Amino acid sequence: MNLLGAWAIYRFEMARFGRTLGQSVITPVITTALYFIVFGGAIGSRIDAIDGVSYGAFIVPGLVMLTLLTQSLSNASFGIYFPKFSGTIYEILSAPVSVIELLLGYVGAAATKSMLIGGIILVTSTFFVDLQIAHPAMMLAFLVLTSVAFSLFGFIIGIWAKGFEQLSLVPALVVTPLTFLGGAFYTIDMLPEPWRTVSLFNPVVYLVSGFRWSFFGQGDVAIGISLGATLGFLALCVGVVLWMFRTGYRLKP
Amino acid sequence: MQPILSVRGVSKTYASGHQALKSVDLDIAPGEIFALLGPNGAGKTTLISTICGLVTPSTGTIRVAGHDALRDFRAARRTIGLVPQELSTDAFETVLATVRFSRGLFGYARDDAYIERVLRDLSLWEKRDANIMELSGGMKRRVLIAKALAHEPRLLFLDEPSAGVDVSLRRDMWKLVHRLREGGTTIILTTHYIEEAEEMADRVGVINKGELLLVEEKTALMRKLGKREMVIALVEPMHSVPPDLSEWHLALEDDGHKLRYVFDAQAERTGIPSLLRKLADMGIGFKDLDTSKSSLEDIFVDLVADRSGAAA
Numbered sequence: 001m002n003l004l005g006a007w008a009i010y011r012f013e014m015a016r017f018g019r020t021l022g023q024s025v026i027t028p029v030i031t032t033a034l035y036f037i038v039f040g041g042a043i044g045s046r047i048d049a050i051d052g053v054s055y056g057a058f059i060v061p062g063l064v065m066l067t068l069l070t071q072s073l074s075n076a077s078f079g080i081y082f083p084k085f086s087g088t089i090y091e092i093l094s095a096p097v098s099v100i101e102l103l104l105g106y107v108g109a110a111a112t113k114s115m116l117i118g119g120i121i122l123v124t125s126t127f128f129v130d131l132q133i134a135h136p137a138m139m140l141a142f143l144v145l146t147s148v149a150f151s152l153f154g155f156i157i158g159i160w161a162k163g164f165e166q167l168s169l170v171p172a173l174v175v176t177p178l179t180f181l182g183g184a185f186y187t188i189d190m191l192p193e194p195w196r197t198v199s200l201f202n203p204v205v206y207l208v209s210g211f212r213w214s215f216f217g218q219g220d221v222a223i224g225i226s227l228g229a230t231l232g233f234l235a236l237c238v239g240v241v242l243w244m245f246r247t248g249y250r251l252k253p
Numbered sequence: 254m255q256p257i258l259s260v261r262g263v264s265k266t267y268a269s270g271h272q273a274l275k276s277v278d279l280d281i282a283p284g285e286i287f288a289l290l291g292p293n294g295a296g297k298t299t300l301i302s303t304i305c306g307l308v309t310p311s312t313g314t315i316r317v318a319g320h321d322a323l324r325d326f327r328a329a330r331r332t333i334g335l336v337p338q339e340l341s342t343d344a345f346e347t348v349l350a351t352v353r354f355s356r357g358l359f360g361y362a363r364d365d366a367y368i369e370r371v372l373r374d375l376s377l378w379e380k381r382d383a384n385i386m387e388l389s390g391g392m393k394r395r396v397l398i399a400k401a402l403a404h405e406p407r408l409l410f411l412d413e414p415s416a417g418v419d420v421s422l423r424r425d426m427w428k429l430v431h432r433l434r435e436g437g438t439t440i441i442l443t444t445h446y447i448e449e450a451e452e453m454a455d456r457v458g459v460i461n462k463g464e465l466l467l468v469e470e471k472t473a474l475m476r477k478l479g480k481r482e483m484v485i486a487l488v489e490p491m492h493s494v495p496p497d498l499s500e501w502h503l504a505l506e507d508d509g510h511k512l513r514y515v516f517d518a519q520a521e522r523t524g525i526p527s528l529l530r531k532l533a534d535m536g537i538g539f540k541d542l543d544t545s546k547s548s549l550e551d552i553f554v555d556l557v558a559d560r561s562g563a564a565a
Contacts, residue, residue, distance in 0.1 A: 002359075004357050004360045005360050008354050012346075015346075019345060086341055086343070090337050093306055094333065095330060096331045097358065248309055
């Protein structure tokens with residue numbers, strides 16, 4: 001195992017984030033603040049508390065999840081796609097590193113950045129709403145698992161993408177709809193059938209539900225199912241990545 | 254002595270069906286400079302990419318310093334430095350950061366003194382804090398070399414090192430190659446500039462259409478295939494070569510103004526003094542003599558033409 005190699009990639013990626021720190025932190029913070037003002041303040045004041053939780057507080061876990069997903073996807077997919085695009089991937093492919101070091105470096109760095117931003121948003125939210133975290137350890141576990149799982153997913157997209165268009169296609173066409181329909185702003189109980197049942201096929205529902213459970217002690221589905229679904233998605237992504245590297249898919253002719 | 258690189262029966266057929274390599278065998282001795290010569294599309298880069306791990310071979314085995322390049326890829330790749338043909342560099346990193354990154358990526362602990370030496374050798378030290386995208390093409394090429402040397406490779410690949418490089422950098426690079434060799438580094442370079450192979454290499458391999466046509470000591474190759482010729486510019490033009498001169502097999506050129514004599518540069522007797530005496534005896538005046546030796550280029554063109562002729 002070449003830990004120095006993994007560390008070199010990790011530092012390279014973190015330095016890349018560091019160069020764009022301003023925009024990568026300020027943008028999500030402003031976006032989230034806007035959500036709080038509109039949904040929490042303006043509209044939320046006219047919405048009844050959901051299961052005893054004020055609407056402003058209710059949307060916090062969903063908003064953090066929304067940021068984690070989009071940040072993880074874009075960071076990780078860009079991180080591996082750009083060397084492919086610029087040609088510098090030659091060095092990575094000729095280096096004494098295997099898929100394990102690459103994942104530690106690229107996915108580790110992308111997940112780290114997402115978690116940092118997720119944390120910042122959580123802190124931002126305390127300026128708008130009164131927040132209690134019922135299960136901090138579980139909250140942290142969901143934060144880490146989601147960041148890692150979606151960074152892996154982003155890594156897969158980055159390897160798959162043949163152009164910048166494809167790179168933004170999956171996040172725009174698949175992930176954004178899934179996130180908005182994933183119960184970030186409502187409980188799926190509020191949906192009429194058949195949408196309620198359809199929602200159960202949306203993996204994001206389980207992430208948001210589990211994350212919300214760690215805050216308020218209640219979610220749309222049981223915490224065990226949430227955790228299982230998250231771990232299942234993680235395992236699926238690991239499987240796809242391993243297959244890609246065994247076959248050299250779009251990396252090695 | 255164990256070869257530092259041993260290639261056995263390596264072939265590569267791409268998914269498109271294009272066969273880029275046809276069962277290549279090659280052994281490289283430690284410390285030598287080997288030039289892989291061939292026209293564009295001959296398979297030079299595919300062969301290098303296969304050895305370095307960028308391309309998966311369809312068949313065959315590759316051993317680097319005794320390590321199997323697939324099964325024991327970590328040990329094998331730590332030994333290898335690769336300078337690619339394309340100027341593929343990061344844009345926003347500094348020179349120093351990108352070279353340090355390369356060292357770490359290959360699993361070597363940070364060594365600022367060594368990196369400084371590499372950068373100074375390549376005249377990059379003054380530019381160490383510059384962003385790579387601000388550098389000229391020639392400087393970027395130096396950065397790629399510095400990155401490849403960052404992990405002290407024992408086997409260095411230079412893929413078309415003088416593509417798009419000015420004369421001064423090319424001279425610098427040749428000097429660097431000779432310096433590296435003195436330090437014990439084995440160097441394999443690909444080129445289609447014969448001059449480069451002639452200048453640098455100990456041995457030359459000629460590759461065309463995925464086949465390694467020959468591998469030979471450069472001097473032996475020159476000796477074996479090297480011909481010299483002399484062109485004699487006549488004072489008075491001739492209609493035909495006089496029968497008295499038939500033993501030299503002369504060719505008449507330029508409307509009878511020039512005689513061309515081809516001879517073997519390595520032969521005991523070149524036949525030149527006797528030819529000149531004979532011309533004087535016959536009263537044939539000449540105003541100029543010009544001799545030249547055939548370069549690797551001529552040899553190479555002959556060889557590739559022969560093979561394609563034989564195959565047809």
